[in-house]
Structure formats: C-alpha cells, structure tokens
Amino acid sequence: MNLSQIKHFKIILNTWYNKLKKKIKKQVYYIKKETDNLADPIDRASREEEFKLELYNKKRERELIKKIEITINKIKNNSFGYCELCKIEIGIKRLEANPIANLCIDCKILSEIKEKQIRQN
Known part of the structure; x- marks a missing residue:
C-alpha cells in the first residue's frame, strides 16, 4: 500500500x-x-x-x-492493511468497504465457516 x-x-x-x-x-x-x-x-x-x-x-x-x-x-x-492471521496484505477493495477489517477475505470466510459450524453443534 x-x-x-x-x-x-x-x-x-x-x-x-x-x-x-x-x-x-x-x-x-x-x-x-x-x-x-x-x-x-x-x-x-x-x-x-x-x-x-x-x-x-x-x-x-x-x-x-x-x-x-x-x-x-x-x-x-x-x-x-495486513491480515492478523496469515499476515498477507488485505485487498484495497475490502478496506474501502470496511476500513477496520483485520482479516483478508479468505481468512474471514474461513472464520465465518468455523463460527457457523460451532453454532450448529
């Protein structure tokens, strides 16, 4: 950036x-x-x-x-602008949409999947 x-x-x-x-x-x-x-x-x-x-x-x-x-x-x-989990740079488009994003889109998706699985159990 x-x-x-x-x-x-x-x-x-x-x-x-x-x-x-x-x-x-x-x-x-x-x-x-x-x-x-x-x-x-x-x-x-x-x-x-x-x-x-x-x-x-x-x-x-x-x-x-x-x-x-x-x-x-x-x-x-x-x-x-760096993901807290994988340390890669968070995309500019994601930061434009959510400037306080602390996870890249891939890690965020994985986090949401894990959260959903926990709620279902």
Missing part, C-alpha cells in the same frame, strides 16, 4: 471516529434532557424502552470507536 492510500484511509478513519464521538455526545445530552418531568407511568415506561435501545446503540458505537482506534494505531505502527 502506498503513502497516498494510507493517508486516504487515515482521513476516512479520523472522520468516522469524530462523527461517532459527536453522536455519542449528543445521545448522552438527549438522555439526560429527556429524563426530566415524566409523571405518567406509561410515558415513563415508553421512554425507558427508548433509552434501552439508545444505550444498546451507544454500546455498539463505543465498540466501533475502539476498533477505529486500534486501526488508527495500526497505521501509526505500519501494520495497517
């Missing part, structure tokens, strides 16, 4: 990271703001269900942020 491609992915990852951070900040503000003054038990129960969903989404976004941070560190350590 050449330097311009690495810069391209670094921009994508940093932009994605910043958007997620802002989104989480807004969600926290929304949750704090919306918990005030709900006297009706039905409204309160409905709001609690909304918050559960928001918290679940927030958890997933935080996990995604961690993966983005790991990938940004890989760029800094010159290990970005």
Whole structure:
C-alpha cells in the first residue's frame, strides 16, 4: 500500500471516529434532557424502552470507536492493511468497504465457516 492510500484511509478513519464521538455526545445530552418531568407511568415506561435501545446503540458505537482506534494505531505502527492471521496484505477493495477489517477475505470466510459450524453443534 502506498503513502497516498494510507493517508486516504487515515482521513476516512479520523472522520468516522469524530462523527461517532459527536453522536455519542449528543445521545448522552438527549438522555439526560429527556429524563426530566415524566409523571405518567406509561410515558415513563415508553421512554425507558427508548433509552434501552439508545444505550444498546451507544454500546455498539463505543465498540466501533475502539476498533477505529486500534486501526488508527495500526497505521501509526505500519501494520495497517495486513491480515492478523496469515499476515498477507488485505485487498484495497475490502478496506474501502470496511476500513477496520483485520482479516483478508479468505481468512474471514474461513472464520465465518468455523463460527457457523460451532453454532450448529
């Protein structure tokens, strides 16, 4: 992978990271703001269900942020774009589709097959 491609992915990852951070900040503000003054038990129960969903989404976004941070560190350590299992270079098309991919397509397919077999047993 050449330097311009690495810069391209670094921009994508940093932009994605910043958007997620802002989104989480807004969600926290929304949750704090919306918990005030709900006297009706039905409204309160409905709001609690909304918050559960928001918290679940927030958890997933935080996990995604961690993966983005790991990938940004890989760029800094010159290990970005290489499969963690077989150590070959991950294809550019795969990285364009999923910049935080840590497995090449072959290893990912094998991983999914193994996972499926485990679930079936």
